[in-house]
Amino acid sequence: MRIDVGGAAPYAVSVRSGALQDVAVSERRRALLFDEGVPRPFVDEVRSRLQPEVEVALPRGEACKTLTVFAEVLSTLARAALPRDAAVIGLGGGAATDLAGFVASAYLRGVAFYTLPTTLLGQVDAAVGGKTGVNLPEGKNLVGAFWPPKGVWCDTATLAALPSATFREGAAEVFKHGLIADPVLCDDVVSGGFGPHAAHLEEIVGRAVKVKADVVTRDLTERGERAHLNFGHTLAHALEAVTGHALPHGEAVGYGLHFAALLSRRLGGEDVSKLTERFLAYQRPRSLPDFAWQDVAPFVARDKKADSRGVRFVLLEKLARPYVAHVDEADVRVAFDEWHAFVRGMVK
Amino acid sequence: MRIDVGGAAPYAVSVRSGALQDVAVSERRRALLFDEGVPRPFVDEVRSRLQPEVEVALPRGEACKTLTVFAEVLSTLARAALPRDAAVIGLGGGAATDLAGFVASAYLRGVAFYTLPTTLLGQVDAAVGGKTGVNLPEGKNLVGAFWPPKGVWCDTATLAALPSATFREGAAEVFKHGLIADPVLCDDVVSGGFGPHAAHLEEIVGRAVKVKADVVTRDLTERGERAHLNFGHTLAHALEAVTGHALPHGEAVGYGLHFAALLSRRLGGEDVSKLTERFLAYQRPRSLPDFAWQDVAPFVARDKKADSRGVRFVLLEKLARPYVAHVDEADVRVAFDEWHAFVRGMVK
Numbered sequence: 001m002r003i004d005v006g007g008a009a010p011y012a013v014s015v016r017s018g019a020l021q022d023v024a025v026s027e028r029r030r031a032l033l034f035d036e037g038v039p040r041p042f043v044d045e046v047r048s049r050l051q052p053e054v055e056v057a058l059p060r061g062e063a064c065k066t067l068t069v070f071a072e073v074l075s076t077l078a079r080a081a082l083p084r085d086a087a088v089i090g091l092g093g094g095a096a097t098d099l100a101g102f103v104a105s106a107y108l109r110g111v112a113f114y115t116l117p118t119t120l121l122g123q124v125d126a127a128v129g130g131k132t133g134v135n136l137p138e139g140k141n142l143v144g145a146f147w148p149p150k151g152v153w154c155d156t157a158t159l160a161a162l163p164s165a166t167f168r169e170g171a172a173e174v175f176k177h178g179l180i181a182d183p184v185l186c187d188d189v190v191s192g193g194f195g196p197h198a199a200h201l202e203e204i205v206g207r208a209v210k211v212k213a214d215v216v217t218r219d220l221t222e223r224g225e226r227a228h229l230n231f232g233h234t235l236a237h238a239l240e241a242v243t244g245h246a247l248p249h250g251e252a253v254g255y256g257l258h259f260a261a262l263l264s265r266r267l268g269g270e271d272v273s274k275l276t277e278r279f280l281a282y283q284r285p286r287s288l289p290d291f292a293w294q295d296v297a298p299f300v301a302r303d304k305k306a307d308s309r310g311v312r313f314v315l316l317e318k319l320a321r322p323y324v325a326h327v328d329e330a331d332v333r334v335a336f337d338e339w340h341a342f343v344r345g346m347v348k
Numbered sequence: 349m350r351i352d353v354g355g356a357a358p359y360a361v362s363v364r365s366g367a368l369q370d371v372a373v374s375e376r377r378r379a380l381l382f383d384e385g386v387p388r389p390f391v392d393e394v395r396s397r398l399q400p401e402v403e404v405a406l407p408r409g410e411a412c413k414t415l416t417v418f419a420e421v422l423s424t425l426a427r428a429a430l431p432r433d434a435a436v437i438g439l440g441g442g443a444a445t446d447l448a449g450f451v452a453s454a455y456l457r458g459v460a461f462y463t464l465p466t467t468l469l470g471q472v473d474a475a476v477g478g479k480t481g482v483n484l485p486e487g488k489n490l491v492g493a494f495w496p497p498k499g500v501w502c503d504t505a506t507l508a509a510l511p512s513a514t515f516r517e518g519a520a521e522v523f524k525h526g527l528i529a530d531p532v533l534c535d536d537v538v539s540g541g542f543g544p545h546a547a548h549l550e551e552i553v554g555r556a557v558k559v560k561a562d563v564v565t566r567d568l569t570e571r572g573e574r575a576h577l578n579f580g581h582t583l584a585h586a587l588e589a590v591t592g593h594a595l596p597h598g599e600a601v602g603y604g605l606h607f608a609a610l611l612s613r614r615l616g617g618e619d620v621s622k623l624t625e626r627f628l629a630y631q632r633p634r635s636l637p638d639f640a641w642q643d644v645a646p647f648v649a650r651d652k653k654a655d656s657r658g659v660r661f662v663l664l665e666k667l668a669r670p671y672v673a674h675v676d677e678a679d680v681r682v683a684f685d686e687w688h689a690f691v692r693g694m695v696k
Contacts, residue, residue, distance in 0.1 A: 067419040071484075074415075078486035078650075085655045106454075109481060109492045133457060136419075138426035144457045145493060302426075307433045 001206035005128060006217035011150050013128060013213065015206040019155035020045045020116060026150075027087035027112050029053060031077055033100040035092025036060055038118050039161045046091055046116060054080045062095045062245060065134045067143065073103050087112040087150075093119040094126030094249070098144070101132030105147035115149045118158040120170025121250050124177065124208040127152045129216040129226070139302060140237055140245075156205055160196040167196050168283045169250025172232075174204065175279050176257055177211035179272065180228050180314075180322045185211075190278040228322040231314040232256035235339075238299035242291055251285035255343060262342075263313060263327065263335035270318035280346065288343060293336055300332070349554035353476060354565035359498055361476055361561060363554040367503035368393045368464060374498075375435035375460050377401060379425055381448040383440025384408055386466055387509045394439055394464060402428045410443045410593060413482040415491065421451050435460040435498075441467040442474030442597070446492070449480030453495035463497045466506040468518025469598050472525065472556040475500045477564040477574070487650055488585055488593075504553055508544040515544050516631045517598025520580075522552065523627050524605055525559035527620065528576050528662075528670045533559075538626040576670040579662040580604035583687075586647035590639055599633035603691060610690075611661060611675065611683035618666035628694065636691060641684055648680070 003013040014022055020042060031054035034043055047055070056073055058064035077088075088111055090100025097115045104113035117127040133144020159167055171189050178185030188194060188204050198204070212229060219226040236256030239247055247255075258276040265271045303311055313327045351361040362370055368390060380400035382391055385408040395403070404421055406412035425436075436459055438448025445463045452461035465475040481492020507515055519537050526533030536542060536552050546552070560577060567574040584604030588595055595603075606624040613619045651659055661675045 067415065067422075071415040074491050075484055075486055078484050078490050081650045083655050106481075106491045106493060108490060109479065109494055131457065133454075136423055136426050138423055142426050142456060143422050143454045145454060146457055302429045307431050 001202060003206060003210045003213045005148070005213045007148065009148055009150075011148060011152065013152040013154060013209050015123070015154040015156065015209060016202055017155065017157040019153040020158070021049075023049050023114075023116065023153050024151075025050060025087050025089065025112075025114055027085060029082060029086040030089060031056070031080070031082055031086065032089050032091060033058055033073060033096065033103065034090075035064065035096035035118070038092050038158075042118060042155070042158055042161070043091065046089070050089060052089065054082060058092065058096050058099060061093060062135070064099045065095045067134055067136070069099060070102060070106075070134055073099070074107055077103070077107050082107070082111075084108045084111060087114060089114045089116065091116040091118065092122070093117065094122040097122055097126050098132050098141075099134060101130075101147050101149065102134055102144050105132055105145035110147065113147060113149045114151045116153050116155070118155070119162060120159055120167050120205070121173055122170075123154040123156075123159075123205055124170060125173040125212065127154060128209055128212045129229075139241060139299070154205060154209065156196075156201050159201070162196070164195060165284075166248075166250075169248050171283060172250045172253040172257065172279070174208040176229075176231055176253065177208045179257065179275070179316065179319065180231050181211040181215070181320050182207060183319045186275055186279075190275070190282050194282070227312075227324050228314055231316070231322055232260040234300060234303045234311065234313055235259040235296070235336075237303065238296045239288065241299040242295050243289060247286065247288070251283065254280055254283045254285050255288070255339075258342065259335060259339040260314065261316070262338045263332065264316040266331055266335050267315055267325070267327065269316045272316060272319060277342070287346070293333060293340075296336070349550060351554060351558045351561045353496070353561045355496065357496055357498070359496060359500065361500040361502060361557050363471070363502040363504065363557060364550055365503065365505040367501040368506070369397075371397050371462075371464065371501050372499075373398060373435050373437065373460075373462055375433060377430060377434040378437060379404065379428070379430055379434065380437050380439060381406055381421060381444065381451065382438075383412065383444035383466075386440050386506075390466060390503070390506055390509070391439065394437070398437060400437065402430060406440065406444050406447060409441060410483070412447045413443045415482055415484070417447060418451060418454075418482055421447070422455055425451070425455050430455070430459075432456045432459060435462060437462045437464065439464040439466065440470070441465065442470040445470055445474050446480050446489075447482060449478075449495050449497065450482055450492050453480055453493035458495065461495060461497045462499045464501050464503070466503070467510060468507055468515050468553070469521055470518075471502040471504075471507075471553055472518060473521040473560065475502060476557055476560045477577075487589060487647070502553060502557065504544075504549050507549070510544070512543060513632075514596075514598075517596050519631060520598040520601040520605065520627070522556040524577075524579055524601065525556045527605065527623070527664065527667065528579050529559040529563070529668050530555060531667045534623055534627075538623070538630050542630070575660075575672050576662055579664070579670055580608040582648060582651045582659065582661055583607040583644070583684075585651060586644045587636065589647040590643050591637060595634065595636070599631065602628055602631045602633050603636070603687075606690065607683060607687040608662065609664070610686045611680065612664040614679055614683050615663055615673070615675065617664045620664060620667060625690070635694070641681060641688075644684070
């Protein structure tokens, strides 16, 4: 399945089992940045196709998303005297491709970038839309650039190599794309059997990618509609922060989607909270430590969607009908308490 | 004098003695990043006008252009929870404004940026065009972003506070703009009396800014014509590297312009080398250490304008008629030897 992403510099996303065999890059000089946790056969496949002159094995997962790794990789490219018409190729999960994209955006003020996401989260979320970046000690994704790739290959065969919990992490973004735009995807996820060997996996992944592709095509730099993709993410980011990032992003989003459903209901929207409860039952995220609203509130206030008038939330008027609004803290508190009561009662 | 810069996000450059009194920023929340060497009255003027909630004093001059300072400043902004609709204001020479612009481009993936350059180099070169960035241990300006400011105020009164050698440094870029586009500026610089108290200083600075503004308006991301602004810079960057940056940028450009004039002549262009000799007599750059072509060549090869086919140079067909071409190393060597013989013979 091929999905086109529009905007100033259009590109295509290829989704299929075996997509890594299709990878093609027009630039002659190439740097491959890959998560050292990517199984060797996939790395070798890309290596033999692209013959990169620079290879950098990145620390596994989120550990690579620091300004320290950013600086080290940039120096590696500079020592190789990689020119401006070279390409940077990122291979791995969302963290590796976020770091690789930010490197590509900044090296010589910008070189070509291609991304080969190997996790479900990376394929349906990070790979499309051009958001790149790293974390700061003060919070996640606080630094980066909008730097769209020139091409994306999502090889669904790589998903079977991951722990099933990692797959279920990524399912949160598939499910979220269902909630905000394509409710059929919600059913695909919660109606049983959604895993790396699911029937129609290519189609489901492709369809989830298309939701994001259509949104970012209409709104490249997140001035408007693109914020909808952050449904559930305000609380998710706060939960990640409050747990010192022990809670993986996809599980935080799972929790955050349920909170966003409850907040939407409180503000007059359709009640989709039974659906988000079913998602949590499917995902089985790890349980949360004890914490109170006071612990979370400062991180909510620091959300990137906040502006000088306060924190804005993405809400659902009904399924597939998202909107953005400033919300009074009193309403946030009520929804938080409902959410907190539910998650404390979840069967472990 | 007001100069308009076009492109996707147009902005204005205000050039006058006292321009800092005109500074106005629409964003309510503001971070002021200033070179700690800027005289106190200028910092206080800006401070009292803008009432920034975050202030960062940057290490003097080029010392601030590192990824370490970049990371520290970003963390400072994050700790203040500066939101996405805030503004970063850079005050100082080209180094401070380059660092500030790169911070603005990357913080929350981009916030508004304003620049208040206080050196001649900063006013006629760095302030316009949106190039921002930092150095790597491997070379200058190897990392950054294109991030145009929303407004630029060039207060020519700040130039009198600088050592006269610093003013003459910046004169290299005024003179270069003369060579590539507006030869009257060459005469303004070399015909005597060009200093911080020169008659018509506002007009000369404004006219030099206009050369750059017109070029970047036509070519925002340096795919074509904008490369002309790098006339003289290939050797200049190599000289900076080979001297461990003991040679200031503007003096390196002074030397580099003469080399570019000799190379242009060798390749059939008009001989403007008498003019560049006069410029060196005006500028009186510090003398160069002993070095040979072999010392410089690796840095020339790493030039950002290099591509997979080799190093490209900006050349003059005649005054105000620049072009870009790949040049055989043999020709580069001949011009280098001519240049080297001349600079070794310069009266100290």
